[in-house]
Amino acid sequence: MAHRESSSGVGPPARTGPRRTSRAWLAVYVCLGIGIVVPLLVFLYDQEKPTFIGFPFYYWFQFLLIPIVSALTYTAFRISLRATERDRKAFGLPADERPQDRGKDD
Amino acid sequence: MGNVNGVELAIFLVFFVIVTAMGFLAARWQRGDSLDSLDEWGLGGRGFGTFITWFLLGGDLYTAYTFIAVPATLYAGSVVGFFAVPYTIVLYPIIFIFLPRFWSVSHRHGYVTPADFIRGRFDSKLLALAVAVTGILATMPYIALQLIGIQVVLEVMGIGGGSSSTFLAKDLPLFIAFAVLAAYTYASGLRAPALIAFVKDTLIYIVILVAVFYLPTQIGGWGHIFDVVSKSFTSFNTQNADAIGKGAASGKGLIPPSTAQWAYASLALGSALALFMYPHSLTGVLASKNRSVIRRNASLLPAYSFLLGLLALLGFAAIAAGVKVTNPQQAVPALFDKEFSSWFAGVAFAAIAIGALVPAAIMSIAASNLWTRNVYKTFIRPDATPKQEATQSKLVSLVVKFGALAFVLGLDVKQAINFQLLGGVWILQTFPALVFALYTRWFHRWALLIGWAVGMVYGTVAAYNVAAVGVPGSHFGGPLALVPFTQTKGYIALTAFVVNVLVAVVLTFVFRGLKVAEGVDATRASDYHADAGDPGVEDVLEGEPGTAPTAR
Numbered sequence: 001m002a003h004r005e006s007s008s009g010v011g012p013p014a015r016t017g018p019r020r021t022s023r024a025w026l027a028v029y030v031c032l033g034i035g036i037v038v039p040l041l042v043f044l045y046d047q048e049k050p051t052f053i054g055f056p057f058y059y060w061f062q063f064l065l066i067p068i069v070s071a072l073t074y075t076a077f078r079i080s081l082r083a084t085e086r087d088r089k090a091f092g093l094p095a096d097e098r099p100q101d102r103g104k105d106d
Numbered sequence: 107m108g109n110v111n112g113v114e115l116a117i118f119l120v121f122f123v124i125v126t127a128m129g130f131l132a133a134r135w136q137r138g139d140s141l142d143s144l145d146e147w148g149l150g151g152r153g154f155g156t157f158i159t160w161f162l163l164g165g166d167l168y169t170a171y172t173f174i175a176v177p178a179t180l181y182a183g184s185v186v187g188f189f190a191v192p193y194t195i196v197l198y199p200i201i202f203i204f205l206p207r208f209w210s211v212s213h214r215h216g217y218v219t220p221a222d223f224i225r226g227r228f229d230s231k232l233l234a235l236a237v238a239v240t241g242i243l244a245t246m247p248y249i250a251l252q253l254i255g256i257q258v259v260l261e262v263m264g265i266g267g268g269s270s271s272t273f274l275a276k277d278l279p280l281f282i283a284f285a286v287l288a289a290y291t292y293a294s295g296l297r298a299p300a301l302i303a304f305v306k307d308t309l310i311y312i313v314i315l316v317a318v319f320y321l322p323t324q325i326g327g328w329g330h331i332f333d334v335v336s337k338s339f340t341s342f343n344t345q346n347a348d349a350i351g352k353g354a355a356s357g358k359g360l361i362p363p364s365t366a367q368w369a370y371a372s373l374a375l376g377s378a379l380a381l382f383m384y385p386h387s388l389t390g391v392l393a394s395k396n397r398s399v400i401r402r403n404a405s406l407l408p409a410y411s412f413l414l415g416l417l418a419l420l421g422f423a424a425i426a427a428g429v430k431v432t433n434p435q436q437a438v439p440a441l442f443d444k445e446f447s448s449w450f451a452g453v454a455f456a457a458i459a460i461g462a463l464v465p466a467a468i469m470s471i472a473a474s475n476l477w478t479r480n481v482y483k484t485f486i487r488p489d490a491t492p493k494q495e496a497t498q499s500k501l502v503s504l505v506v507k508f509g510a511l512a513f514v515l516g517l518d519v520k521q522a523i524n525f526q527l528l529g530g531v532w533i534l535q536t537f538p539a540l541v542f543a544l545y546t547r548w549f550h551r552w553a554l555l556i557g558w559a560v561g562m563v564y565g566t567v568a569a570y571n572v573a574a575v576g577v578p579g580s581h582f583g584g585p586l587a588l589v590p591f592t593q594t595k596g597y598i599a600l601t602a603f604v605v606n607v608l609v610a611v612v613l614t615f616v617f618r619g620l621k622v623a624e625g626v627d628a629t630r631a632s633d634y635h636a637d638a639g640d641p642g643v644e645d646v647l648e649g650e651p652g653t654a655p656t657a658r
Binding site: 029031032033035036039040041042043046047048051053054055056058059062063065066067069070071072073074076077080081084087088091092093094 | 188191195198199200202203327328330331361362364368371398401402404405406409412415419632635636637640
């Protein structure tokens, strides 16, 4: 069973979903974008001073990035839960009875 | 090294034997009907819960790469090796974006490998074949890196490896590593690595915590370590100023020179984009319970990056502790040998060796599944029985390991990190066909195939032409090459990827213009958003191996 209409691509939810989800997804991608781009801007931290508990700046700054990016990703996750829920309707998928349980292991 | 330390070796062997026995017993654990079918052997019967799945994933991410290869680069004074930290930072936001879509479409259609998806999306057996073959090829150097991990541990314990010994004695540790790995996977499939993973991760956490928090205090603390290393590098640079000027040696430094900033960033980005193209990583992701689990875990997994960064710095700790080894890969094992009591060094060595063994087993199984599903069943014997498939898988898993062995014997093992980076050069070329296709069907299947081929050839040739520092005329000496039309060095994988995408874009316009058939897409928009519990979503993927993907 093939679906010819799908060959046009899926497109971001922004095009099909209500305006509020596109703003939510924008927030998600801003969070993730910061997390992806900042660690790659090596010139920002390619220096030895100031040191912190013996670690040159270069090292402690990158260690500091880990919890920051982790927090950004978690924020993106929380926002995405609600946005996904609204998008599901736009894609004709059944409504989720317990959206807050999404992403839990059990 | 030379002398064998009895206590150390005994402890090491006890742990190793326990784990080996577990591997064989694992074949009976939670067992299904029989190990003779591919699903049983290759996917552990697919009965793993989310917890075990992510445990296995963690096992893939923190391996000989973390323990041996990355610290070795720092020990050797090449601080660019610290790219492993930004690599594992940017990795998670990246997978957050595209992996949920892959989960959804795979669970709607019963796709088990990346090649399954590509065949369904583009209606192209050839493109699926290209992706499958790349996965198998790229896995080999990655397994090679794990073999080196086990090898150096055995060498530091004094088993073989001396430069004066005969060929057989010299490579004995390598052959032992190979034999153990082959025996495991052949006998018990994915169950062995799964059960071992618990022992392994427990051991590894103990060793890591001791190594990164206790060990540095014995050497005088991180401040002292950085001081000593800084002085050591400065004096090295002064003494070897001539050689460095001529390019016969590399300058050393605590931070990368400003000219190496793009090298650093491109290694991090290229590796992060590449990791989840590997068949073993994707198969692990598919086993998670629902699509949101991937996103939640993406925000939790970076905790591992912190330990990875501290482990990397053990390369510096080894310098400060006065460890002198000619093969930098031995730096961390030699540091443990020097600073830990014999029994704890034995525990640590067992942890490293098992930590290399498990992912190597998972990788070789994933690669052989790819062969059986997307090459053997598709092109050679479409009517193969489950038993024939399982036999194929086992044989190919062995072939993949021999391939890995060939990489170890054929390339320079002094910079083992290059093995992982070489795999990245190849596997990243499957990114456009796999990840772009999760969002759009705009690319033409033939354009993607030719883009892939150009990227593969460009990347391989560029990597072949890199001579190791101080060894003119040698090949595959490093992951970096000048980016065309610039004077800046970058990771070859990323450059080849850009070339690949450019070719694919241009040729898509061409093929569209020529109205070359685009094939029928078996997926539709909602497939990329479906979640567990939705109509048509399989909670556990049990698509009969090799069946053509069908929409339902």
